[in-house]
Structures are given as C-alpha cells and as structure tokens.
Amino acid sequence: MIKKQAYTVELRGTSYEIGFGFGEFVKENPALRVVHTAGFDRFDEAGAKQAAELFDRWCPGLAEELRGFADALEAKPSQIVYYAMTYLRPRCSQIAVLPGISASGNPLLARSYEFSPDAEDFTLVRTSVTGKYAHLGTSVLHFGRDDGFNECGLAVTMSSCGFPVGALPYMRSPKLTGLQFWAVIRALLENCKDVPEALYYMKDMPIAFNMNLMLVDKGGRAALAETLDGRMAVKQIDHSSADQLLYATNHPLMPDLVPYEPQAMRNSLQRYELIGHSLRGKGEITEDELKQLLLGKFPAGLSCPYYEDFFGTTKSMIIDPAKGTVELCWGGRSENGWHRYDIREPLADSALDIELHAEEAYPEFFESVPISAN
Template sequence: MYELYQVNILQSRGSAFNIGYYMGQKLKNKTIIGVYKEKMKPAIDIQQMESVFSAFAPHLIEELKGISEGLEISYKEAAAIFSGYDIPKMDAMGCSATITNDYYVRNYDFTPLLYDHIFSLVDSEVAYATAGFTQQVLGRLDGVNSEGLVMGLHFVSFKEFQTGISAWTAIRMVLDTCSDTDEAVKMLKEIPHAACYNFSIGDRSGNIAVVEASPMQVVVRENVSYLTCVNHFQQPEIHKKNREHIGFSQKRDAFMQDLKYQNLSINKMFQRFKDTQSPLFFKNYDELFGTLHTFAYSFSDSQVTTCLAQSNQVLSFRLSDWLKGEELLLSQMSGTIERENV
C-alpha cells in the first residue's frame, strides 16, 4: 500500500518569541498537536525545566511562550507538550549517518504518526541560525547551523531513563548556541540526558565526532576522516547500556564502513542513502522503522540537500544564501510511504 505524505517548509526570522508565535500559528489544528497532547504528561515542573533551559539555551523559554500564544494555549501546557523536558518514554526510532571531513549524510527512520512534517529554517536575533527537521516543534531530529555545525540523533535505549532533556531538544540547544564540534561535545557532556542516544556531529573545519550519551555517562568516539553512527553504543565502557539485540544496527554500520573505501562524493552518498534498494532504506513503518527523510550537508559550500522517502523532489540550497535573505521558493516537500507488511 502506498501513502503520500508532505513536509511543510517554514521560514522565520526575528525574536525568539516571534519565531515561536509563528510556529504556533502555523501548527494550529494540525493533527500532530493532538498526538503530542495525548503522549506527553499533562504538566511538568516548570521551575526545573526553566532552570535547565536557562543554563543552556534561555531564549528557548521565550520561544515556548511564543508557541503557547500562537496556539492559544497556556504556557504551562506548551512547556509540557513541546519543551522536550520530563517526557514519558517515546517509541524507539532508528537512524543511520556517515560523517566525513567533507560532508554529513543521514537517514531518519521512524513512523509518520510521531513526525512533525516540518522542515524549519530559523534566523533568530539571539542564537545561531538553523535549518533542520523539527521534532516536538521546539526540537530538531537533525540539522545544521550558520556556523557550519551539523548533527543528528540516533536512539540507543531507555536504560537509566530519567527526568531530563530529550535528544531532539538537546540538538536544538547545541545548534542554537555552539559554533563547532568541540563546543557541541562539551555541551552534550553537561546536558542532563533523559535516555541513551548517539549524536553524530561534524563542522566546517572537518572535525567530526560521535557522542555516545547515557543519563549517567557520556563518551566520545572520534576519527580523523570517517565516522558512522547507528543505534548502539560502540565504546566498551558503555556497551552494557545497549538493547539486547543490536545485530540490525551492527549490520547497517558494517555496510556504511564498507562505503568508506569507495570514496563517494556527497551526491553519490546521498543517493546511496535515499535509494529504496539500499540496506539503509526501510519500509517497516508499522514497526516504527521506516525511512522518512534523507538529510545531507556539505561543509565547503554550506549546501543543504534533503528529500523525503521515495521522492525525486530534492530540496537543495546554500544556507549562506538563505542567511543573506534569499527565501526558499518551495513551501512543501512530498514523499511516499510504502508499507511492506500490508
């Protein structure tokens, strides 16, 4: 069975509050808002949340306030639904990424039911500009900032699960405030993580890393020129925090490691990831493991390239041009979900 889906491209500039207000207005009456209301806790400790946000990205508090007014809901409710703080266990998601000195390419694999369907470009007065796919509105599944720092998340496990920051909110905090990989690693070591996640990271100087983060321990995996990242911890000291069965993740990692020796260009690597016949593309949407988008970034020219599943419609632009005021003309991307088990 085939099913079309769309992602809206939203572009906003200005104060943190106005950016949030714009997002709130655009999301009024959208299905995903009801889904998050149902999934999230009805209330969280606002004081604790604001304390954490104030330490890492205080402007996001103002953005939350803007979201609340845009949606015409209370700030207390908006914080519980969209902050990514003290959330219940969310269904597991998958992802595969390859990082080189020249580029970053990744697939995001999950279910369309918990997918914002938004690609957001934000030029804030108080933070680095960013472009990426949103999660829970405030957060980012993957993205890049105006300094050329790019990153994405990879779920590992719920071991040591605690009250803390979701991986997608952590990415937003890092992209908004960090200029390079070293700064990103430092912040990820300080953020109180709610669950076990990998973070794949690269910057325009060619400095690449994978941060393997659990609520109790954060370690860094580095390589001079080529790294891959999937859904299990590889550092021996935290290997016990993995899920019991990681063979599927290891198989994807081995495939990407083999690609290293082919010296692929970013365009060819992008095609490998988006190809429906690739070992990195999945159609298990009902098992929460279907490819929803492919995202790539070239460090040398700030070129962002992305597309949705089974789509020939590729969005490609230079973030540096958008920062100069060149608005994207495309307002929506389309993709196709093919359910294998129907």
C-alpha cells in the first residue's frame, strides 16, 4: 500500500503574486518542494532564457509566475525544474459524452490518469490570474495542468499518444523544440472560452509532446486533437453530429497519423475497446455509469494498479463544464472517495490522506501490437 497526501490550493492575483504565494505554500509543505533541475546538465541560464521567450509567446504570464515562485524560495528561475521538464528540445483514458446521450443533458468529460505516484503532484488548484480566465484543475510540477476546466465552460484533458515524450532518459525524445502538454493545457484554460477558440489558439503552437487532447465546452462541442512528432489531426463533433461520443486511450486514432505510429500497447487497444463496448450505442449515460467504468479494475474497468511500472491510476475525474463542477477520486480507488468541487467556490487549502494499492503488471499488458489488429 502506498500512502500519499492530496492537496487543494486557491491561487489568486497577478502572475508574480500567484507564483510567490505558491512558493510560500510549498515552504509550509516540504513534500511539494520541487526546485532544482538536478539531472539536466545542459539546462543553463541560456536555456532558461529561450524557454521564457517561448512561454511569453504561448503561455503569457508563466515566466513571471515562475520568477515569483523562485523569489519566494530564494532560488534562480533557471533552477525551477518546470523549465527543464516543459521546454523540450529535439497514459490514460478519456471520454467525451455530449448532451444527446447524457442523462443529465449536459456534456461530460471523464478521464483516468495513469503514471507513477512519484511523478504526480496530487494537487487540485483553483487559479485566478489577473486578466485571464479562472480555472480549476490538477497540477503537474506545480505550474502546469494535467487537466481542468475554466469559468467559461471549456474543459480539457489528455492522454499520451504512443510512448510518452519527455526530457527524462527513459522517455521518448522530442522531434521538435516546443512545449510539454501541461503548458499547452494551462494556456488553453487561461486564454480560450470554448472549443473553436482552443483549436485556433493551438493551430500554430509548437507542441513537442505526442498526445490525444480532448476538448469539451458547455455549448455541447467536443474535439479530439491528436499530435504526433509535430503533426496534428483533429476530429470534431457537436449537438448536430450523429455520433455524440468521443474517446481515446494511448494510441493514434486519426487515419492521417496511424501510419507514423502503427504499433500500440495491447492494454491501450483493450481500454479503447472497453470504452466503446461499455458506452457506444447507449443513451442516457449517467455519471454513476462513468464512475463505475473509471474505478473498475482493469480489464473490466479503467483503473490500473501498476504503479511500479509507471502505469498506476493516480486520479479519476468527471467534469461537467456546464455546471462548473468536477468530481475527483484520487488513486482510482473508491476507498479514497469522490470529492466534488465547484469553480465558483474558493478552494480551502487542505491536505487529504489517500492510499494507493500497487500490484505487478503481467508481461502481456505492455506488449506492442499492430493498431490495425484492433
């Protein structure tokens, strides 16, 4: 059994004030202190300057926030690990249910996130930067967002498209200079009010991570934007579409991109088939049905306990962007409880004890098979 603490944090003010305030919060909670870029020998002041220029173009305010955070911790901005992990140089499941098949009549975005608990912040943050849209989502490296939704009713989640791209030695090397997914998601949440705006915003954005990005807005529009080594393909649906369901796991789905990544982990194909079998062709899909699918143990459900293999469920959630609410279950375990949060209500700074149950994965789980076999 793995024991962790999950946090909620309210951040409000200018970009610098938010960064400084979060630095003060981290000083009071040492388990959150991630500062130095140990292991990134080639990431220096010049690299930090180049990263800041990229952030200023696509994630305005982020460099100021990082400067405030560094000042609070009496460090240099270049020492903040977010720089080295987010500025890249050359796992999960998500389901969008539109109003036509939703029992509530509202669009829903459900997701599970699988990785290592040591790489998870376990922090839900409500962020209101002066001059930007307020948003509620889970953080990565404090400043990025794995997922979330904003006050306008735009919700965003992601899953890796193929083997994860990153700066760590065990990850796939990026094919272009660009941004990690957590910077992309936060930029969309803070600067876009709906799906069309988000797609336009990211049209020319340099995205180095290969991902299935799911977008849903309160108007009943959804899109899957798939990126692969600098390429992008998009599928959109709305209230007029015959198909009211959109979902993705960890392999490419777009015909234009599959030839560039023709293999997938067997478990990704299995999870994709499970979602389709459970939800396709159904009407009146309820949040309880989505919760059962999210928390059911693989292969009957989407929750995976393989934490030592970097494939354990760290969080499951259901976002209702029309209501402005999210239900969050840490660790994909019912024992940790579902917790409901409303973007209109301030978050009380808090810490919650949670437990994760780890098991060993069987070898076939990670077997690579042709996508055409799906």
